[in-house]
Amino acid sequence: MSMRILSVDGGGYLGLAVAAFIDGVERHFGVSLHSRFDLFCGTSTGAIVSLGLATGKTGADIVDIYRRHGVRIFPPSSAWRNWLRRQKSLLRPMYPTDPLRDALHDAFADLTLGDVRARGKSALVTAFCTTTGQPRIFKTDYTEQPTPFAHYRLRDIALASSAAPTYFPLVEIANPVDQRPEVFCDGGLVANHPALVGYAEALAALRMPARQIRLLSLATPQSDLGEHGRAIPGLERGLWGWRHNLGSIVIDANATIAHQVLRRIVDSYAAPGPLYERVQMANPDGTPFDRADSHTTKMLMELGAATAALPAVRQRLAPFFQ
DSSP states (O other), X not given: OOEEEEEEOOOGGGXXXXXXXXXXXXXXXXXXXXXXXXXXXXXXXXXXXXXXXXXXXXXXXXXXXXXXXXXXXXXXXXXXXXXXXXXHXXXXXXXXXXXXXXXXXXXXXXXXXXXXXXXXXXXXXXXXXXXXXXXXXXXXXXXXXXXXXXXXXXXXXXXXXXXXXXXXXXXXXXXXXXXXEEEEEOTHHHHSSTHHHHHHHHHHTSOOOGGGEEEEEEOOOBXXXXXXXXXXXXXXXXXXXXXXXXXXXXXXXXXXXXXXHHHHHHHTXXXXXXXXXXXXXXXXXXXXXXXOXXXXXXXXXXXHHHHHTOHHHHHHHGGGGO
C-alpha cells in the first residue's frame, strides 16, 4: 500500500494560486485531496493550505479563506505608502499579526495536531525557534514514539510558520506540556520546500519502503530572480543594495536546491521507485507575496485554474488519484 504525501511551499498571498489549483484538480478528478493523501507538509502559507486539507477542507474552502482575509492581512496602499511601509520595516514589522491571527482562528478554531491524527491523517509544519536557535518541525504523533506536539493548536503553529521576518512580528507559543514560552519565525528560513523533510520522515520515522512513496509538491508562483545584465546596484552591496530581493533569494534558493536533491534521490532508485512530482507556476510580473488587491486576486485565481487545466499537468497527477 502506497503512502501519498502532499507538500506546499511558502509564499504569502501567492498561496491563493495554489488553493485555486487544488480546487481545479479536485473538480477534475472528482475527489478531495484530503481523502487521497496521508501526510500533509507545509511551510508558511503552505502550512495554512496543508493543515486546511489535513482537517478536511477542500480547495474551494481554502480559496475562500484567502479571498475573505487577504486584504485585511495585506491591505492595499498607494506606491508612496508602500514605500514608507518598507522603510519602516528597518525598525519594525510592516504588518500587524492580528488580521492573520483572526483568519487562522476562523479557519481552524481550537483544532490541534491531535485532532488531525484523530482523522487518520498526518501533518508536518516547519518553523524556526528563535528561543533555541534551531529549526522546529511540528508534527502529528505518527509513530510509536509520542511527541509533545499533539496539543499544539493548528492556528498557533500556522501563525508561527508564517511569521516572515520584517513582514510580521515574531510569534510566542506556550509549550502545551510545561507552558514554557517559545518564540518562532517563518518556516521558509528552514525549508520553504518541505517535501524533502516529508520524504525523510516517510523513510526514517514511518519506515515506508521508498517504492511505496508518492510525493506531490506544489510551489507558489515563482519570480525570475536573475539580474540578466539589467541595471543593478553594483558589486559592493550593503543592506540597501540587497533590499529588494535578498529575502526571495534566500527562500527560493533553498526551495530550488531541495527540489534538485529530492529529484536526484528519487531518480537514483531502480524501477519501481518512489514517485515525485513538483508543480511550479511562473510569476512573470514579479508580483510580491504581500499584494492582495483585486487585480492580484484575479490573476492568481486564473493562474491556479489554468495550471490545473493543462493536459500535461493532469497526466502527471493521474497516478495520485488511481
